[in-house]
Amino acid sequence: MFIEIENLRSEPLHVHHVFPVGEIRFIHEDAALNEPVETDFILTHKDRDLYLDGTVQTAIRFRCSRCDKEFFRTFSTSFDLSYLPQPKWTNENAEIELKYEDMGVGYYDGVTFDVGLMVLEQIELAMPMNFICREDCKGLCYKCGADLNEKACQCVKEESDYRLSVLVDFKKKMDK
Numbered sequence: 134m135f136i137e138i139e140n141l142r143s144e145p146l147h148v149h150h151v152f153p154v155g156e157i158r159f160i161h162e163d164a165a166l167n168e169p170v171e172t173d174f175i176l177t178h179k180d181r182d183l184y185l186d187g188t189v190q191t192a193i194r195f196r197c198s199r200c201d202k203e204f205f206r207t208f209s210t211s212f213d214l215s216y217l218p219q220p221k222w223t224n225e226n227a228e229i230e231l232k233y234e235d236m237g238v239g240y241y242d243g244v245t246f247d248v249g250l251m252v253l254e255q256i257e258l259a260m261p262m263n264f265i266c267r268e269d270c271k272g273l274c275y276k277c278g279a280d281l282n283e284k285a286c287q288c289v290k291e292e293s294d295y296r297l298s299v300l301v302d303f304k305k306k307m308d309k
């Protein structure tokens with residue numbers, strides 16, 4: 134979805150748009166957009182400077198980095214952004230760019246605003262750092278591959294027996 138800046142009127146524009154699955158080019162090794170992406174925002178502008186205030190919602194399918202199972206999360210994020218026409222590149226405005234980075238300022242070509250790209254950036258910004266199906270996911274046994282959420286495997290037991298026996302040996306030596 135694109136907005137032509139020259140068609141904007143002076144009053145705020147209410148945009149509600151649903152991107153069908155696959156339309157947002159979201160590329161991630163262990164996550165995929167699972168449902169249409171819905172965005173709702175108010176666009177105001179001053180000449181070619183744009184101000185957007187709204188939300189993005191969808192659902193994401195993740196692969197748990199511990200147990201390797203897929204899980205789904207609904208996802209919603211709100212944003213309050215400014216988009217300015219891309220300045221010409223000089224050393225001077227390289228500094229401006231850095232300063233604006235924290236303030237939710239982005240750039241566009243000053244002619245056509247790409248709503249899909251903005252939505253994609255908002256999803257990527259709000260993605261969790263780790264994909265974990267639940268806080269206490271025990272993951273897979275690194276030896277036999279058993280899902281430790283479902284059952285404890287023998288490997289863990291043997292290992293702790295081993296550790297325990299080392300301790301016992303140590304204690305025996307100390308006692309001597």
Ligand SMILES: [Zn+2]
Pocket residue numbers: 197198199200201202265266267270271272
């Ligand atoms: Zn997990």
Ligand SMILES: [Zn+2]
Pocket residue numbers: 274275276277278279286287288289
């Ligand atoms: Zn095991």
